[in-house]
Amino acid sequence: MFSFPSQRESAVPVAPVGGLFRLERLRELWVAYDKLMITLGSGLLILLGYLAGRLGWPAAANGLMVLATLLAGYRVAASAWQALRFRVVGINALVTLAALGATIIGEYWEAAVVTFLFSLGNYLEARTMDKTRAALRKLMELAPRVARVRREGTEVEVPAEEVETGELVLIRAGDKIPVDGRVVRGRAAVNQAAITGESLPVQKEPGDYVFSGTMNESGYLEVEAERTGEETTFARIMQLVEEAQEEKARIQRWLENFARYYTPGIMAVSVLTYLVTRDALLALTLLVIACPGALVIATPVSIVAATGNAARHGVLIKGGEHLEKAGRIRAVVLDKTGTLTRGRPLVKKVRVWRGSEKEMLLKAAAVEKLSGHPLAKPLVERAESLGEIPPAENFQVHPGCGVTGTVDGEIIRVGNRRLMQEASIPVPVDVENYLAGEESAGRTAVLVAIGEEIWGAVSIADEIRDEAKDLVARLKAAGVRRVVMLTGDNRRVARAVARELGMDEYQAEVLPEGKVEAIRRLKQEGLVVAMVGDGINDAPALAAADVGIAMGAAGTDVAMETADIVLMSDRLDKLPYAIGLSRQTLKNIQQNVTFAILVVAVLLLGVMGQKVVLASGMLIHEASVLLVILNAMRLMRYRNG
Amino acid sequence: MQTIVFRLEGLACPECARNTGMILERQKGVKKAVVTFATGKVKVEYDPAVITPGEIEQVIAKTGYRITGRG
Numbered sequence: 230m231f232s233f234p235s236q237r238e239s240a241v242p243v244a245p246v247g248g249l250f251r252l253e254r255l256r257e258l259w260v261a262y263d264k265l266m267i268t269l270g271s272g273l274l275i276l277l278g279y280l281a282g283r284l285g286w287p288a289a290a291n292g293l294m295v296l297a298t299l300l301a302g303y304r305v306a307a308s309a310w311q312a313l314r315f316r317v318v319g320i321n322a323l324v325t326l327a328a329l330g331a332t333i334i335g336e337y338w339e340a341a342v343v344t345f346l347f348s349l350g351n352y353l354e355a356r357t358m359d360k361t362r363a364a365l366r367k368l369m370e371l372a373p374r375v376a377r378v379r380r381e382g383t384e385v386e387v388p389a390e391e392v393e394t395g396e397l398v399l400i401r402a403g404d405k406i407p408v409d410g411r412v413v414r415g416r417a418a419v420n421q422a423a424i425t426g427e428s429l430p431v432q433k434e435p436g437d438y439v440f441s442g443t444m445n446e447s448g449y450l451e452v453e454a455e456r457t458g459e460e461t462t463f464a465r466i467m468q469l470v471e472e473a474q475e476e477k478a479r480i481q482r483w484l485e486n487f488a489r490y491y492t493p494g495i496m497a498v499s500v501l502t503y504l505v506t507r508d509a510l511l512a513l514t515l516l517v518i519a520c521p522g523a524l525v526i527a528t529p530v531s532i533v534a535a536t537g538n539a540a541r542h543g544v545l546i547k548g549g550e551h552l553e554k555a556g557r558i559r560a561v562v563l564d565k566t567g568t569l570t571r572g573r574p575l576v577k578k579v580r581v582w583r584g585s586e587k588e589m590l591l592k593a594a595a596v597e598k599l600s601g602h603p604l605a606k607p608l609v610e611r612a613e614s615l616g617e618i619p620p621a622e623n624f625q626v627h628p629g630c631g632v633t634g635t636v637d638g639e640i641i642r643v644g645n646r647r648l649m650q651e652a653s654i655p656v657p658v659d660v661e662n663y664l665a666g667e668e669s670a671g672r673t674a675v676l677v678a679i680g681e682e683i684w685g686a687v688s689i690a691d692e693i694r695d696e697a698k699d700l701v702a703r704l705k706a707a708g709v710r711r712v713v714m715l716t717g718d719n720r721r722v723a724r725a726v727a728r729e730l731g732m733d734e735y736q737a738e739v740l741p742e743g744k745v746e747a748i749r750r751l752k753q754e755g756l757v758v759a760m761v762g763d764g765i766n767d768a769p770a771l772a773a774a775d776v777g778i779a780m781g782a783a784g785t786d787v788a789m790e791t792a793d794i795v796l797m798s799d800r801l802d803k804l805p806y807a808i809g810l811s812r813q814t815l816k817n818i819q820q821n822v823t824f825a826i827l828v829v830a831v832l833l834l835g836v837m838g839q840k841v842v843l844a845s846g847m848l849i850h851e852a853s854v855l856l857v858i859l860n861a862m863r864l865m866r867y868r869n870g
Numbered sequence: 871m872q873t874i875v876f877r878l879e880g881l882a883c884p885e886c887a888r889n890t891g892m893i894l895e896r897q898k899g900v901k902k903a904v905v906t907f908a909t910g911k912v913k914v915e916y917d918p919a920v921i922t923p924g925e926i927e928q929v930i931a932k933t934g935y936r937i938t939g940r941g
Contacts (some may be wrong), residue, residue: 260936308933311932311933312889312893315889320885320886354882355879355880355882358881359880359884362908362910365909366877463918471906471909475904485884529907529908533908585914657889734913832873854883
C-alpha cells in the first residue's frame with residue numbers, strides 16, 4: 230500500500246533512459262532464470278555439436294560438446310568443490326568426476342549429455358519442489374499483518390504483532406482479524422477457513438471467541454485481544470506445521486541410512502570395476518547411478534504435499550511419523566460425548582411421581598449446582614427458569630452414581646439406580662420400567678429422591694451430530710475395520726445410540742481410566758488404534774492410542790500439544806478425510822519407494838549388462854526423481870475420505 | 871546467540887539442503903544451521919558479535935541458492 234506512490238515516482242525518471250532500464254531488466258531476468266538459461270545454452274551447444282558431427286566436422290563437434298560440458302558443468306563443479314572442502318562427497322562431486330572422466334577418455338558426447346541432463350533435471354526438480362512448498366507458504370501468508378486499535382482515543386493502524394493483550398481491536402467488514410480474542414461489541418459473519426478449513430461463515434457476537442487469521446466478511450466487531458503475534462492459534466498452527474516437516478517418518482530415516490551406505494558402496498564398486506575390467510566408461514557410469522536421488526526424496530516430498538493439503542482443510546498432522554501411522558489405522562475409538570454428540574446435553578423430559586415438578590427440580594438443582602458433572606448443567610438451567618434455587622449443604626459426590634446434599638435439613642439424592650440402592654431407597658417397578666424405556670430411547674434418566682422416597686426422574690440427552698450418521702460408513706470406506714464407541718452412559722442408552730449410528734461395538738459405563746484400558750485391549754489384538762476425543766478430558770486415552778486425534782481443538786493448547794492429529798473445527802467429517810488422506814499418503818510413499826528401488830535395480834542391471842551408459846543412466850535417474858515428485862504432488866489435490 | 875530464518879529457492883534434493891546446513895555450520899560464529907528441505911527454510915543460530923546476517927546471506931548465496939525472504 231505504502232510503497233505504491235514511491236514506486237511510481239521512481240518509474241518516471243527511469244523510463245526514458247531506455248538502455249539502462251533494459252540492462253537492469255536483463256540482469257533481473259538473469260538472476261531469476263540463470264539456471265534455466267545455462268541449461269538451455271548447454272542444450273543448444275549439444276544440438277549444434279550433434280549437427281556438426283552429422284555434417285562430418287568431428288573437431289567442431291567435439292569442441293562444441295566440451296563447451297556444453299563446461300557451461301553446464303561449471304556450477305556443478307563449483308558446488309562439488311565447496312562441498313569437498315567440507316569433506317562432503319555429494320551428487321555434484323560424482324557428476325563432476327563422471328563428466329571429467331568421460332572428457333578425458335574422449336567421450337565428449339557422453340560428458341556433455343550427462344551434465345546437461347543433470348542441470349535440466351535439477352532445474353525441473355527445484356521448480357516442482359518450490360511449487361509444492363508454495364502451497365504451504367501460501368497458507369502462512371494468510372497471517373494478518375495490520376491491526377486497527379484505539380489508542381488514546383484515536384484509531385491507529387499498527388503491525389498485528391504489536392497489539393497488546395487487553396487492547397481493543399476494531400475489525401471492519403473485509404478485514405482480517407489480527408488477534409485471538411473475545412468479541413466485546415458488534416456482530417459479524419466470520420470466515421474461519423484459515424483455522425478450521427471450513428469456509429461457511431460463522432456468526433459472531435459479543436462473548437464469542439474469534440481467531441487471528443480469520444476474515445470478517447460482513448459486519449463490524451470490536452475485539453478484546455487475548456493472544457497476539459506468535460501466541461495466536463494461527464501462529465501456533467503454522468509453527469506446528471513447520472515443525473512437522475522436520476520430523477522424519479520411519480521409512481525416511483531408513484532410506485537415508487541406506488543412501489549413506491549406497492553412495493560410497495557404488496563408488497567403491499566403480500573403482501573396483503575399473504581396476505578389474507579397465508573399462509573406464511563402465512566405471513564412470515556407475516558413478517552417475519550412485520546418486521540415490523529418487524530414494525531420498527520419495528518420503529519428504531509426499532509428506533510436504535499431504536501436510537499442506539491437510540492444513541488447508543483445518544487438519545493439523547504433527548509430522549511424517551504420525552502421518553505414516555495414521556495411514557495404518559484399523560480401529561477407531563470415539564468418545565461419545567462431545568465427539569459423536571454435540572456435547573450440549575439438554576433436559577428432554579421430566580416425570581414426577583410425587584410432589585411438584587418445580588419443587589423437585591429446584592431441590593435437585595440445589596445439589597447439582599455444586600457438581601461439575603456434564604449432566605448437571607442442563608438440569609440446573611431448567612430449574613433456573615422455574616425459580617430461585619435454594620442453597621444446599623453437605624454436598625457429596627458418589628463417583629459413578631450421583632450426588633447427595635441437604636436442603637433445609639432434608640436429604641436430596643440425584644443419581645442412578647445404584648445411588649438409590651446404596652441408600653436402601655426402594656425403586657418401584659413402574660419407575661424401573663420408565664427408566665428402561667427412556668434408556669432404550671437413548672436418553673439418560675436421572676432419579677431424584679427427596680428424603681427417603683423417589684420423587685421423579687429427569688431425562689437428559691445429548692443431540693447426535695448430523696455428520697455422525699454416515700461416519701461409520703465413511704470410515705469403513707477409508708479403510709477402517711472397527712469403529713468403537715466409548716461412553717460413560719449405561720448399557721441401554723449406549724446401545725440405543727450405537728444402533729442409531731451403526732457402530733460395530735460400544736462400551737458402556739466406561740470410567741475415564743477405562744478408556745485407556747479399552748484402547749490397550751484393541752492394541753493387543755494387533756490393530757493400529759486411533760482415539761478421537763476433545764483432547765482435554767481424554768488426554769491419557771489420546772496418548773495411549775497409536776494415533777491420538779483431537780477434535781474441535783482450535784484455541785485449546787493442551788489438545789494441540791498432546792494429539793498426533795488435530796482437527797481444528799469440530800466437524801466430524803474431517804475425521805474420515807484425515808484418515809483417508811493419511812492412507813493415501815502412505816500408499817503414495819510406498820509407490821515412490823518401490824519405484825525408486827526398482828529404478829536403482831534396473832540401472833545397476835543395465836550398467837552391468839552394458840545396456841546403460843553415462844547419458845542414458847543420467848536420463849533414467851533424473852526422470853525417476855521427477856516422476857517421484859510429480860506422483861507426490863497428486864496428494865495436494867486429495868479431497869475426500 | 872540470535873536466530874534468523876531465511877527462505878531459500880531452488881533446493882532440489884535433501885542432500886543439497888544438508889550440505890548447505892553443514893557449510894553454514896562451519897562458519898565462525900554460526901552455532902547451528904538447520905535447513906528444512908520440505909519448507910525450503912534455513913534456521914541459523916549465530917553469534918551477532920562474530921557474524922552478521924548479511925555475511926550469512928553471502929555464504930548462502932555462494933552455495934548457489936537464492937534467498938527469497940526472511941522468516
